[in-house]
Amino acid sequence: xxxRFAYNTNGTAHHRIEDAIRLIGDAGYDGVALTLDIxxxxxxxxxxxxxxxxxxxxxxxxGLGSVIETGARFLLDPTAKHEPTLVTADAxxxxxxxxxxxxxxxxxxxxxxxxxxxxxxxxxxxxxxDEARGWLIAGLHEVAxxxxxxxVVAALEPEPGMLIETLDDFAGLDIPGLHLAxxxxxxxxxxxxxxxxxxxxxxxxxxTVAIEDMARGEHIHLPFGEGDMDVPAVLDALDGVQFExxxxxxxxxxxxxxxxxxxxALDYLRTCRRPGPxxxxxxxTPRETPVPGLPxx
Numbered sequence: 001x002x003x004r005f006a007y008n009t010n011g012t013a014h015h016r017i018e019d020a021i022r023l024i025g026d027a028g029y030d031g032v033a034l035t036l037d038i039x040x041x042x043x044x045x046x047x048x049x050x051x052x053x054x055x056x057x058x059x060x061x062x063g064l065g066s067v068i069e070t071g072a073r074f075l076l077d078p079t080a081k082h083e084p085t086l087v088t089a090d091a092x093x094x095x096x097x098x099x100x101x102x103x104x105x106x107x108x109x110x111x112x113x114x115x116x117x118x119x120x121x122x123x124x125x126x127x128x129x130d131e132a133r134g135w136l137i138a139g140l141h142e143v144a145x146x147x148x149x150x151x152v153v154a155a156l157e158p159e160p161g162m163l164i165e166t167l168d169d170f171a172g173l174d175i176p177g178l179h180l181a182x183x184x185x186x187x188x189x190x191x192x193x194x195x196x197x198x199x200x201x202x203x204x205x206x207x208t209v210a211i212e213d214m215a216r217g218e219h220i221h222l223p224f225g226e227g228d229m230d231v232p233a234v235l236d237a238l239d240g241v242q243f244e245x246x247x248x249x250x251x252x253x254x255x256x257x258x259x260x261x262x263x264x265a266l267d268y269l270r271t272c273r274r275p276g277p278x279x280x281x282x283x284x285t286p287r288e289t290p291v292p293g294l295p296x297x
Contacts, residue, residue, distance in 0.1 A: 003238055005269055006031035006246040007262050008069060008210070009040050013255035017041060020258070021058050027263040031065035033210070033248035034111070036104055037072040043103045044075075052110040059111060067208050067246055068108040068116040076100060085121020086139040087132040087163050094135055097121075101143045101154075108152045114245045115153040115208040117181035118143070120164040132163055137175070144177045155207030157181035160189045160219045167198055179207025183250070184234050185214035185221065195229065196237035203241035210248045211269075221251055223261060224268040232273045 007029050012020035017040045024032050034055070036043045041051050059066055076096060077083045084093025101118055108116045123132040140156065147154035156178055158170050167187075170180055180202050184195035193201070199209070211234060213227035214220065224231055238247060249269070254261045 003235060003243070003269075004030035004065070004246050005266060006033045006065070006067060006248045007265065008033035008035060008248055008250040008252065010035040010037070010069065010071065010252040011250065011255055011261065012258040013037075013039070013252070015255075015258060017055065018058055021055070021062065021064065023258065023262055025062040025064050027266050029064070029262075029266060031067065031114075031246040031248075032059065033067045033069050033208075033246070033250070034113075035069040035072055036107065037075055041107065042075075043100065043107060048103070048107070049110070052107045056111045065246055066108075066111050066113040067248055068104050068111070068113045069248075070101060070104050070116065070118040082121065085119075086136050087121040087123045087127070088135075089124065089127050089132075094139060098139050098142055102146050105143070105147050105150050105152045105154065109150045113152070115155045115179065115181065116147065117155045117157050117208050119157045119159040119181075120162045122162050129163070136163060137173070140173065140175045140178060144175050148177045153179050153207045155179040155181035157183055157210075158186060158190075159183075160186055166190050166192045167202065168192065171202075180205045181208050181210070182206055183210040183212075185210070185212050185227075185229060185250075186219070188214045188216045188228055189219045191216060194233075196233040199234060199237035199243070200241055203243070206241075206243065206245070208245060208248065209238065209243065210250045212250050221253055223251060223254065224265060224272070231269070235269070235273060 007024045009020050021032055041055055073081045084097050086097055088094050104116050120136050144154050158164050158166055164170055187193050187195040187198050213222040213224045213229045216228045249265045251261055
């Protein structure tokens with residue numbers, strides 16, 4: 001079985017959506033991680049159904065799968081990045097976020113997407129975290145139930161700095177039907193687990209997986225080879241758990257050079273496990289980097 005790779009359209013922000021999809025497909029990817037945004041299938045446009053049908057047709061013609069991403073910065077509020085969220089104090093704001101996620105699920109249904117990925121949000125200063133957790137739980141139930149009705153996989157992504165920040169935070173949730181959106185780079189930021197260990201531990205609950213390079217402790221998405229990610233180990237782990245869904249490359253800071261980065265990233269993923277001249281063949285056992293403060297077994 002060969003791993004299947006996708007590229008996130010948040011890394012092609014200067015391309016029209018149809019041009020971005022063709023760029024990704026021509027590079028040899030198996031799919032697209034589509035970040036719904038004002039310029040890339042705006043979910044609040046009057047013609048959103050027509051546009052979703054059009055994008056579905058393009059994906060089908062090119063033989064590409066998809067994942068829906070919902071991390072657009074100013075889609076819901078042009079004055080506040082990522083607001084409102086599932087933990088916003090204003091109930092109307094939370095309802096707007098839930099409405100957006102339901103719309104994303106409807107679009108995922110039209111595109112036959114493998115999953116819809118979303119995150120919890122950051123409680124504002126002065127907001128009681130227990131109360132925020134209550135809002136979150138209620139919202140997650142509503143979103144997961146709606147996704148189940150539509151036959152779409154809803155996947156929550158632990159995000160550094162957010163109320164659900166770590167994999168342990170995710171594991172502590174009891175939401176029927178909710179899957180994990182695992183960004184392997186975030187494991188290096190929180191330093192809670194080695195990314196390859198996380199893949200194996202949470203394999204039964206994986207809804208979608210993102211990959212990129214990151215420096216340990218810094219939440220900056222980097223091109224492969226510029227951070228601390230042991231990419232071959234993560235790919236070995238994904239192979240080991242027989243992960244069949246798209247593995248999504250997320251390089252949002254590199255949109256200005258997407259014409260280069262889209263192909264370069266896939267070349268790296270396809271060749272990084274090959275031995276170089278005079279080098280021993282990589283060991284089949286996934287490498288695990290110890291994380292300070294965590295047990296080694």
